[in-house]
Amino acid sequence: MKKGLLILGFIAAGFAASQNVSAQAVLGPKLTSETLEVNYGEVEYAGARERVWTFKNTGKEPLMITNATGSCGCTVPSFPKEPIMPGKTGEIKINYDTNRQGPFAKTVTVTTNEPAGSNTYTIQVKGTVKANPATPATPATPAAPAK
Numbered sequence: 001m002k003k004g005l006l007i008l009g010f011i012a013a014g015f016a017a018s019q020n021v022s023a024q025a026v027l028g029p030k031l032t033s034e035t036l037e038v039n040y041g042e043v044e045y046a047g048a049r050e051r052v053w054t055f056k057n058t059g060k061e062p063l064m065i066t067n068a069t070g071s072c073g074c075t076v077p078s079f080p081k082e083p084i085m086p087g088k089t090g091e092i093k094i095n096y097d098t099n100r101q102g103p104f105a106k107t108v109t110v111t112t113n114e115p116a117g118s119n120t121y122t123i124q125v126k127g128t129v130k131a132n133p134a135t136p137a138t139p140a141t142p143a144a145p146a147k
Helices: 001-026
Strands: 037-043 048-057 064-068 075-080 089-096 103-111 120-129
Touching: 037 048, 048 103, 064 075, 064 089, 075 103, 089 103
Parallel strands: 037 120
Antiparallel strands: 048 089, 064 103, 075 089, 103 120
């Protein structure tokens, strides 16, 4: 009998804990954004490096960005250190090294104080850097003479 009551107690405690996590997800902070992409489009070589990704806290508690990291050293995010209050917007500035010509596809991973499992976002960063105008074009190789 005692064993049965003990098991029933564990089940009830587990149910209460899961209800608490669900309530926290509804009542806690919540990051929302229209897109998880930052598209530089076509940019001049050594041109504008910074773009901004905007998000909103649609939750009921302050949202904190706890970390933001680029997938490589050429993509560097900077994020707000202060809490984003409910209903307010925030920005993550993404700086891509435009001294690298050609197409690029990188990511920025953002971590928040939302409940675990829903607190990580991956922003796709893409575009094309035009050719360096200071680099002379290589002349075409002449065709081999016909035999």
